[in-house]
Amino acid sequence: MKIGVIDYGMGNLYSVEQALLRLNCEVFITSDIKVLNQMDGYLLPGVGAFPDAMSRLNELGLDVYIKQLVKTNKPLLGICLGMQLLYEDSKENCLTTGLGLLTGRIQKFNDSDSQQRVRIPHMGWNPLSFTQQPSWLPDLDKEDSTHVYFVHSFLARNTTQHEVVASSTYGGQVVPGIVQKGNITGMQFHPEKSGPFGKYLLGQWVRQVRDRERQNT
Numbered sequence: 001m002k003i004g005v006i007d008y009g010m011g012n013l014y015s016v017e018q019a020l021l022r023l024n025c026e027v028f029i030t031s032d033i034k035v036l037n038q039m040d041g042y043l044l045p046g047v048g049a050f051p052d053a054m055s056r057l058n059e060l061g062l063d064v065y066i067k068q069l070v071k072t073n074k075p076l077l078g079i080c081l082g083m084q085l086l087y088e089d090s091k092e093n094c095l096t097t098g099l100g101l102l103t104g105r106i107q108k109f110n111d112s113d114s115q116q117r118v119r120i121p122h123m124g125w126n127p128l129s130f131t132q133q134p135s136w137l138p139d140l141d142k143e144d145s146t147h148v149y150f151v152h153s154f155l156a157r158n159t160t161q162h163e164v165v166a167s168s169t170y171g172g173q174v175v176p177g178i179v180q181k182g183n184i185t186g187m188q189f190h191p192e193k194s195g196p197f198g199k200y201l202l203g204q205w206v207r208q209v210r211d212r213e214r215q216n217t
Helices: 013-022 050-060 062-072 195-215
Strands: 002-006 028-032 041-044 078-080 105-108 122-127 145-150 153-156 164-170 173-181 184-187
Touching: 002 013, 013 028, 013 195, 041 062, 050 062, 105 184, 122 164, 145 164, 145 195, 153 173
Parallel strands: 002 028, 002 041, 041 078, 078 184
Antiparallel strands: 105 153, 122 145, 164 173, 173 184
């Protein structure tokens, strides 16, 4: 089974690659569309600023390619900034149009409220609260902990309820943690750095890619 890690020059590629290799995936880190066309599933990583990331995707023609993945029904997973890019737009530094595959907008955390000062970026371990259980997460109730590792200053707002699978909270603010629409999935945290539960989540996403690949062979 082949997983294409979409390389646009702004991803934590090594840690993602190693996590996928441990799950017995054949991993291709590439921006070459001809190579990407041969993949069974895709992972969109990301570290850095939303405008820079969209600029790179546009320059490489990957913005159009990613949008077309919806029609192929091949699974796509966006991680951290990669998840944020799936939304309509972002107010990071300037208003920038995103890929528009999910409903919502990326905005900065409110850095203070009436009760406490909120440290930005949000960096650390927080539990996820699930509002729904998609079919690709069997035995979710058997997991000992739902804590995952976040590093981000921006979050998705004005989202659609049925697209949000699980959320966390930080500074009294609701943070969409796992989102999904059809074959498009996003994780605001880093599953590859999130211990046993992160491994479970990434492993189950890989399993659905593998199941789809088997059905098509």
